[in-house]
Amino acid sequence: MSAGEDDRVREFSQFRKRMNERILAEDNQVVRRFFALDTQTYRAGALDTRTKELMGLTASMVLRCDDCIAYHVAQCKQAGVSREELFEAFSVSLVVGGSIVIPHLRRAVDFLDQLEAGQAEGAAEPPGHGH
Amino acid sequence: MSAGEDDRVREFSQFRKRMNERILAEDNQVVRRFFALDTQTYRAGALDTRTKELMGLTASMVLRCDDCIAYHVAQCKQAGVSREELFEAFSVSLVVGGSIVIPHLRRAVDFLDQLEAGQAEGAAEPPGHGH
Amino acid sequence: MSAGEDDRVREFSQFRKRMNERILAEDNQVVRRFFALDTQTYRAGALDTRTKELMGLTASMVLRCDDCIAYHVAQCKQAGVSREELFEAFSVSLVVGGSIVIPHLRRAVDFLDQLEAGQAEGAAEPPGHGH
Amino acid sequence: MSAGEDDRVREFSQFRKRMNERILAEDNQVVRRFFALDTQTYRAGALDTRTKELMGLTASMVLRCDDCIAYHVAQCKQAGVSREELFEAFSVSLVVGGSIVIPHLRRAVDFLDQLEAGQAEGAAEPPGHGH
Amino acid sequence: MSAGEDDRVREFSQFRKRMNERILAEDNQVVRRFFALDTQTYRAGALDTRTKELMGLTASMVLRCDDCIAYHVAQCKQAGVSREELFEAFSVSLVVGGSIVIPHLRRAVDFLDQLEAGQAEGAAEPPGHGH
Amino acid sequence: MSAGEDDRVREFSQFRKRMNERILAEDNQVVRRFFALDTQTYRAGALDTRTKELMGLTASMVLRCDDCIAYHVAQCKQAGVSREELFEAFSVSLVVGGSIVIPHLRRAVDFLDQLEAGQAEGAAEPPGHGH
Numbered sequence: 106m107s108a109g110e111d112d113r114v115r116e117f118s119q120f121r122k123r124m125n126e127r128i129l130a131e132d133n134q135v136v137r138r139f140f141a142l143d144t145q146t147y148r149a150g151a152l153d154t155r156t157k158e159l160m161g162l163t164a165s166m167v168l169r170c171d172d173c174i175a176y177h178v179a180q181c182k183q184a185g186v187s188r189e190e191l192f193e194a195f196s197v198s199l200v201v202g203g204s205i206v207i208p209h210l211r212r213a214v215d216f217l218d219q220l221e222a223g224q225a226e227g228a229a230e231p232p233g234h235g236h
Numbered sequence: 237m238s239a240g241e242d243d244r245v246r247e248f249s250q251f252r253k254r255m256n257e258r259i260l261a262e263d264n265q266v267v268r269r270f271f272a273l274d275t276q277t278y279r280a281g282a283l284d285t286r287t288k289e290l291m292g293l294t295a296s297m298v299l300r301c302d303d304c305i306a307y308h309v310a311q312c313k314q315a316g317v318s319r320e321e322l323f324e325a326f327s328v329s330l331v332v333g334g335s336i337v338i339p340h341l342r343r344a345v346d347f348l349d350q351l352e353a354g355q356a357e358g359a360a361e362p363p364g365h366g367h
Numbered sequence: 368m369s370a371g372e373d374d375r376v377r378e379f380s381q382f383r384k385r386m387n388e389r390i391l392a393e394d395n396q397v398v399r400r401f402f403a404l405d406t407q408t409y410r411a412g413a414l415d416t417r418t419k420e421l422m423g424l425t426a427s428m429v430l431r432c433d434d435c436i437a438y439h440v441a442q443c444k445q446a447g448v449s450r451e452e453l454f455e456a457f458s459v460s461l462v463v464g465g466s467i468v469i470p471h472l473r474r475a476v477d478f479l480d481q482l483e484a485g486q487a488e489g490a491a492e493p494p495g496h497g498h
Numbered sequence: 499m500s501a502g503e504d505d506r507v508r509e510f511s512q513f514r515k516r517m518n519e520r521i522l523a524e525d526n527q528v529v530r531r532f533f534a535l536d537t538q539t540y541r542a543g544a545l546d547t548r549t550k551e552l553m554g555l556t557a558s559m560v561l562r563c564d565d566c567i568a569y570h571v572a573q574c575k576q577a578g579v580s581r582e583e584l585f586e587a588f589s590v591s592l593v594v595g596g597s598i599v600i601p602h603l604r605r606a607v608d609f610l611d612q613l614e615a616g617q618a619e620g621a622a623e624p625p626g627h628g629h
Numbered sequence: 630m631s632a633g634e635d636d637r638v639r640e641f642s643q644f645r646k647r648m649n650e651r652i653l654a655e656d657n658q659v660v661r662r663f664f665a666l667d668t669q670t671y672r673a674g675a676l677d678t679r680t681k682e683l684m685g686l687t688a689s690m691v692l693r694c695d696d697c698i699a700y701h702v703a704q705c706k707q708a709g710v711s712r713e714e715l716f717e718a719f720s721v722s723l724v725v726g727g728s729i730v731i732p733h734l735r736r737a738v739d740f741l742d743q744l745e746a747g748q749a750e751g752a753a754e755p756p757g758h759g760h
Numbered sequence: 761m762s763a764g765e766d767d768r769v770r771e772f773s774q775f776r777k778r779m780n781e782r783i784l785a786e787d788n789q790v791v792r793r794f795f796a797l798d799t800q801t802y803r804a805g806a807l808d809t810r811t812k813e814l815m816g817l818t819a820s821m822v823l824r825c826d827d828c829i830a831y832h833v834a835q836c837k838q839a840g841v842s843r844e845e846l847f848e849a850f851s852v853s854l855v856v857g858g859s860i861v862i863p864h865l866r867r868a869v870d871f872l873d874q875l876e877a878g879q880a881e882g883a884a885e886p887p888g889h890g891h
Contacts, residue, residue, distance in 0.1 A: 203596030
């Protein structure tokens with residue numbers, strides 16, 4: 106990973122953190138409750154977090170949301186999902202969602218490569234409001 | 237399940253079977269290969285079929301495709317996914333996809349209820365081209 | 368409105384009510400909280416219910432969800448939105464969402480015609496979980 | 499084609515015609531202009547109508563709008579597009595849009611089969627506002 | 630607002646202006662008429678501009694179009710919509726469209742913060758073809 | 761075209777090439793087969809490549825995928841599609857997909873302008889996995 110790429114990942118992460126704080130500081134109960142519900146959704150229940158994160162990743166890919174994909178790829182890695190398993194999740198997303206998923210697949214693999222290259226920092230990132 | 241509901245499930249199943257045969261009888265290699273690839277996608281690999289079907293279900297729900305949802309609910313049941321686990325998959329889909337998923341959730345639960353009421357026949361249905 | 372059309376509106380309304388009860392009877396807190404949040408969203412705040420329902424209608428049209436459109440058309444009528452105003456909401460949805468909105472527009476106008484023809488019953492319908 | 503299927507095609511066609519008249523009778527200039535623009539879009543220019551209808555069909559398939567697909571399949575047939583060519587348009591839509599297009603493909607092929615079985619009437623249908 | 634952020638808003642605004650001119654200079658009547666219709670859509674009628682802009686904003690958020698969101702946020706501000714009211718529009722969009730709206734919400738709030746910090750220039754921007 | 765714009769086109773092209781290689785180097789047969797099928801889809805058959813590329817372009821525009829749009833605009837140029845014809849494809853996409861297509865139209869026209877300004881290099885680019 107080049108220094109430039111490293112900066113971009115950090116910049117995105119800081120932007121997400123800063124804006125989440127701005128949004129939750131606003132006096133809007135529906136928005137706050139939605140963020141809390143989003144966090145609750147991926148907690149282990151009948152299904153474990155690993156399976157839920159894989160489902161969140163697939164949903165994000167077919168809906169073509171790069172930030173959501175990056176978030177769930179990172180969460181999957183933390184939950185112990187292997188690169189081979191991630192590619193199987195990518196393959197389901199690709200077949201369900203079609204070739205328009207390809208540009209997002211490229212960015213997902215690029216993000217995954219960066220995570221694997223600098224995993225120490227990634228693992229240290231505090232958990233928080235997703236997407 | 238009323239006799240009318242039973243008929244509707246059978247009618248849909250027959251329509252899907254009949255049209256898949258019509259489509260695959262056509263001399264179009266891209267379409268045929270896509271159907272074959274679709275079947276291959278859910279075979280056990282690094283991830284088991286159960287997890288892949290749950291991902292297929294979530295993708296179908298956020299993309300709001302009733303026929304795809306019904307297909308994956310049936311496949312999940314065959315792979316041993318419990319009602320409680322299915323509802324957790326529904327909850328991920330609902331939070332990722334928003335309230336526009338609700339009408340599809342209603343139809344998914346209705347279909348699940350019908351499957352559970354008449355499961356013997358459902359289990360006897362031959363596997364085949366999905367969605 | 369023909370007797371057949373009247374039946375179809377009633378049938379849809381009963382299906383929605385029955386399935387909402389099935390869904391909320393399930394022990395899944397995320398789904399229940401989402402339904403509660405959905406109801407809370409349209410309560411008057413800085414914006415009145417009328418404006419929020421018009422926004423819900425427009426969002427439903429561009430996302431092409433017939434059940435959601437029918438629900439918000441009915442809610443708009445109850446909040447005092449006129450036919451002329453509804454058509455302006457339709458026009459915004461049509462221009463933002465494009466010609467693929469047209470089939471949903473046809474069904475929305477058909478539903479609106481039915482509501483106006485038999486408004487007494489519509490108004491008597493109990494409020495509840497939306498979409 | 500069974501009598502029942504024939505009736506369904508006629509019923510859909512009459513509903514479309516009746517609702518288009520209702521919509522255009524309303525005093526909303528934006529909606530009327532949009533309908534006029536929609537008709538103008540497919541007129542021969544630098545590209546012939548045949549190519550434009552194929553593009554309209556592909557766009558309708560990847561956006562998964564059954565009514566729009568049926569309309570453009572009928573228009574393509576009138577413009578002399580062969581079944582083999584239609585299947586190539588279907589194959590592009592399938593690969594771009596993914597397996598969620600499959601249920602719409604099934605209904606498109608069913609509609610095409612019906613058109614080919616009773617083509618005389620189809621050809622006699624007056625041109626009009628699309629989708 | 631940092632100088633860098635200020636530059637990015639200006640750069641986007643100039644790109645939009647320059648490309649709109651390129652597009653309208655082209656001899657394509659359908660495209661030109663669509664742009665004119667887009668402008669006409671938000672003019673006050675039975676509903677005021679303020680309500681129409683709020684509907685345009687909600688539609689843009691659930692369809693996840695950042696440029697459209699930025700445009701309608703700016704138009705809402707000009708029409709006198711308060712920050713509290715904008716957050717209620719955001720909350721409707723979030724609940725209807727789900728957690729995949731969150732990244733767009735972050736960028737919308739960031740854009741709103743920038744608008745409020747440098748509002749004098751924003752207000753001076755000439756009206757024009759939207760999205 | 762400025763030097764900066766030229767760099768951006770080259771950077772995107774290199775990223776696409778590099779990531780496609782990364783993806784195809786992975787041992788995932790479904791993903792590889794999908795990429796092969798994507799390439800096969802646009803080969804001349806009953807319809808010529810030109811028509812298929814125009815359909816791929818329209819599908820990409822209504823699905824609002826900038827990378828896919830850029831790819832198909834370049835392929836259309838190589839297949840001899842004129843600027844006037846491209847604008848007719850844009851007009852179909854705009855009317856089918858609505859005003860949310862406008863930001864993508866702006867970027868498509870910008871990309872087309874850049875291609876026309878530096879066409880020699882564009883034509884020399886090797887064919888490959890699309891989108």
